[in-house]
């Protein structure tokens with residue numbers, strides 16, 4: 001955890017939880033989402049994992065690396081064609097997992113695609129299981145053969161929330177934020193799973209902490225809908241421990257806000273790379289224009305509001321740095337015009 005200290009003591013500052021440093025190849029929030037999932041798969045004697053994502057999917061790479069670290073085989077269905085140059089998360093997925101590129105027309109029906117591929121991996125003697133099967137059905141016994149688990153794109157299921165709760169447990173220890181301080185957590189939201197996990201964690205642990213998430217990919221109605229679904233699933237799967245705080249979840253657990261300059265998801269706009277470069281050179285912290293810059297901007301404006309004795313503003317740095325390599329491939333002209341800031 002670091003505090004973003006500027007030389008000028010008048011400039012408001014905020015804390016940053018450096019989850020970007022949690023693993024050299026696995027995105028911070030992907031590592032958290034897999035924190036409970038992978039031991040769960042191992043407990044159920046899974047041998048293979050099938051999942052999917054875009055060509056530069058941080059999720060697919062995280063699954064590939066984390067499975068290899070635990071002796072599981074991963075099978076990654078990536079959307080579109082193999083690029084000429086393998087780089088970023090695409091390169092990592094290729095090094096650690098078994099990659100298959102899927103034409104966009106087939107990828108459109110993800111569920112069907114995942115089931116079909118998992119069936120091929122399992123073969124005639126194997127078994128295909130989904131996370132829901134394992135969470136809701138009694139233990140499925142398997143004699144020999146492969147046991148193939150399907151993990152949905154992004155791994156945004158109720159199991160993913162547990163890793164975020166474990167993070168809050170750690171941050172609320174006395175030598176860090178403790179349980180009494182008022183904290184305003186800021187995070188960027190793709191599917192919103194990370195933000196909901198943090199919000200649920202604060203409630204379950206009885207912390208006076210709020211979570212504000214910048215919406216990057218959808219309308220507020222869609223984020224709210226997903227939030228309620230996740231809360232519903234969380235209660236269904238893990239509710240036995242939640243009697244003391246369950247009603248505090250009824251109205252949602254996250255404040256959703258628009259991005260400073262809203263746009264279609266994945267678009268980089270003028271000047272954003274220069275701002276990322278400036279932040280990197282001034283603070284030693286790299287943010288990317290798609291995800292973490294949005295949280296940085298919000299943390300900056302919140303810390304200005306909280307300047308005089310208000311809450312501690314804390315940005316969760318979700319990582320994603322290898323995504324910059326994919327962006328450099330895709331937005332060549334933006335990257336070509338980056339200049340050395342010190343020369344103007």
Ligand SMILES: Cc1ncc(COP(=O)(O)O)c(C=O)c1O
Pocket residue numbers: 027029058059154156188189190191192193194195291292318319320321
């Ligand atoms: C770096 C980074 N930050 C944030 C997110 C969004 O996380 P979530 O989908 O849980 O909202 C992602 C998702 O891909 C990501 O890669």
